[in-house]
Amino acid sequence: MTEAEIAPLACGRDAALVWDRAEAGLPLDAHGRSCPHCSAAYAEARRLDAAVHRMAATPVPVPEQTLEAVLGRVLEAARNTRPPEPLRLDSPLGPNRLARTAATAVLRALVDAMDGVRARSCRIEQPGPDPAIDVALTVAARFGLDLVSATARVRQTVVAMGEQALGLPLRRVDIEVVDLWEA
Amino acid sequence: MSLDDPTLVVRAREGDVRAFEALARRHQAALYRTAVRVTGDRAEAEDALQEALLDAWRHLDRFRGDAAFSTWMYRLVTNRCVAALRRRRAVPAADAGDDVAAPDSPERAALLDLELAALGRAVQDLPDDLRVCWVLRELEGLGYGEIAEITGAGETAVRGRIHRARVRLAGVMRAWK
Numbered sequence: 132m133t134e135a136e137i138a139p140l141a142c143g144r145d146a147a148l149v150w151d152r153a154e155a156g157l158p159l160d161a162h163g164r165s166c167p168h169c170s171a172a173y174a175e176a177r178r179l180d181a182a183v184h185r186m187a188a189t190p191v192p193v194p195e196q197t198l199e200a201v202l203g204r205v206l207e208a209a210r211n212t213r214p215p216e217p218l219r220l221d222s223p224l225g226p227n228r229l230a231r232t233a234a235t236a237v238l239r240a241l242v243d244a245m246d247g248v249r250a251r252s253c254r255i256e257q258p259g260p261d262p263a264i265d266v267a268l269t270v271a272a273r274f275g276l277d278l279v280s281a282t283a284r285v286r287q288t289v290v291a292m293g294e295q296a297l298g299l300p301l302r303r304v305d306i307e308v309v310d311l312w313e314a
Numbered sequence: 315m316s317l318d319d320p321t322l323v324v325r326a327r328e329g330d331v332r333a334f335e336a337l338a339r340r341h342q343a344a345l346y347r348t349a350v351r352v353t354g355d356r357a358e359a360e361d362a363l364q365e366a367l368l369d370a371w372r373h374l375d376r377f378r379g380d381a382a383f384s385t386w387m388y389r390l391v392t393n394r395c396v397a398a399l400r401r402r403r404a405v406p407a408a409d410a411g412d413d414v415a416a417p418d419s420p421e422r423a424a425l426l427d428l429e430l431a432a433l434g435r436a437v438q439d440l441p442d443d444l445r446v447c448w449v450l451r452e453l454e455g456l457g458y459g460e461i462a463e464i465t466g467a468g469e470t471a472v473r474g475r476i477h478r479a480r481v482r483l484a485g486v487m488r489a490w491k
Contacts, residue, residue, distance in 0.1 A: 147477040154452075161336055179484045182433045187453045189430070192349040194360055200340060201367045208371065209331060232329045239325070249317060251324040271321055307348045310320060 140168040150176045175229055218255065221262045229297065231255060237296050238266060241288055247273040248281055251309060263302040266293070271310040282306045319383040327374040334374075338367050341384055345391045347458040351449045354438040358402070369394070381463055388456075388464045392446050393426035397418040399442055411422065429487070440479050448470050448479035 135149050142236065144162070147171050153176035162246055163169035217228040235253040242250035252269040266289060290301050317325075317336065325333035342363065349359035349366075369390045370377075377386050437445060446465060450456045458476075462469040 139475055141367050145483075147473055148478055150477065175484045175488070177482070179480065179487055181454050182487065183483075185427065185430055185434055186437075187455075191343075193342050193346040193363075194356075197360055197363060198335070198338055201332070201364050204364070204368055205331060205334060205371045207472075209329070211339065224361070235328065239330075239376075244353060246352070249321050251321050252328060254328075269324070271318070300368050313319060 133155045140166075140172055141169045143165050144168055145167055145297050146172055149173055149189075152255045153177050154180050155245065159235050164295040199277050218264065229299075234297055234299075238268070238289060240267065241263050241292050241296070242270060242285055245284065245288060247276045248285055249312075257297060257299075261300075263300045265305075266299075267305045267307075269309045271312055278308055282308065320379060323374065323377065323379070323383055325415050326371070327377075327450055332360055334371055335442050337471065339369075341387050344384070345387055346390065348449060348454055349391050349395050351437065352392060352442075352446055353398060354434070357394070357479050362391055366391035366394045385460055385463050388398075388450065388454075388460075389466075392450075392464060396446065433483065433487060438483060439486075443467070443468075444475045444479040444482070447475040450479075451476050455464075 137145065140146050140149065141161075144166070149163065149172045151161075153173045158164075159169060163173065176210055182304050215231045217230050218223065218234055220227040220229055222290070234255055238253050238255075239250035242248055249271045250268060251271060252267070254267045256265045256267075257263070268285070268289065270282075270285060272278060285306050286304050289304050289306075293299075293304075317333070319340075322333040322337045326337060333459065345366065346359060346363050349362045350356055353359050353362060366387065370387060377383065380395045437448070440448065443465070447461055447467075450461045450464060451458070456464075456474050458469050461476075465472065467475070
């Protein structure tokens with residue numbers, strides 16, 4: 132018998148199916164009720180299932196420091212990888228730089244604050260010698276939302292408030308709706 | 315505002331550590347529970363969870379959106395558990411600190427349930443591949459299809475493993491009674 136095969140009961144029934152029925156709390160069918168093999172397998176499954184249920188219900192709390200330790204290591208790993216090129220900011224006193232992750236966080240927060248849309252990907256390019264940026268956003272929208280006006284609203288907000296918040300002129304804003312969620 | 319997993323995954327992939335934190339916070343309980351049940355050891359389970367979450371952070375770009383993030387995480391954590399168990403067995407001197415079924419642990423005392431303890435030991439005695447499938451099915455309540463995705467075994471093989479685990483456990487529990 133191969134690994135995948137399940138020995139049938141003496142009556143020929145699929146033993147795993149009888150077991151699944153017992154676990155799901157479904158009664159045996161007409162054959163099963165009158166068959167000693169099915170009844171025995173069913174009873175054994177129910178017996179084990181009671182103990183398994185208690186085991187599943189036993190709480191296993193996560194040690195408090197686990198997440199903190201993981202995040203510490205994640206931050207360390209992030210520090211050790213070369214960050215993407217920062218964005219250039221114009222300043223009369225000399226060039227300033229803005230981390231891309233900070234800029235994308237600002238733009239995502241602007242979108243998240245709007246009704247019915249959530250920002251997903253946010254990519255910023257600064258192609259020219261001037262500091263103007265191109266933004267490519269993907270968003271998820273609530274099902275039923277008018278997507279044309281929603282994307283127009285997102286663009287308007289990102290252009291107006293993004294420029295204000297980042298101090299960078301926005302030259303182009305691409306918005307793609309990639310998912311819908313049910314309210 | 316709670317963001318869904320696909321949104322958090324995309325953000326984390328683009329370097330947003332807070333999005334990753336939200337994902338880890340959301341899934342850690344189920345992953346840790348699974349790791350404890352698979353390894354039978356809380357310290358080992360915590361290590362496996364930490365390593366699996368770091369694996370996730372490092373390899374988020376490999377996560378294909380066609381499966382649920384939780385499915386992918388279950389795979390990473392069970393892989394880490396099985397690797398830890400193999401290492402433990404490769405070192406004969408190392409005492410397998412089975413604190414889930416330790417005779418005098420507070421957990422055990424609190425349970426006051428010898429049957430549950432016997433079941434715990436029987437689960438630990440299962441072969442790794444049977445135990446992983448059984449834990450995911452019976453304690454985490456996952457379907458055969460998802461367990462097949464997690465383990466990389468076919469759905470028929472998963473069904474067979476779970477059934478053999480059940481029969482073994484029932485046999486042990488019968489003798490114990």
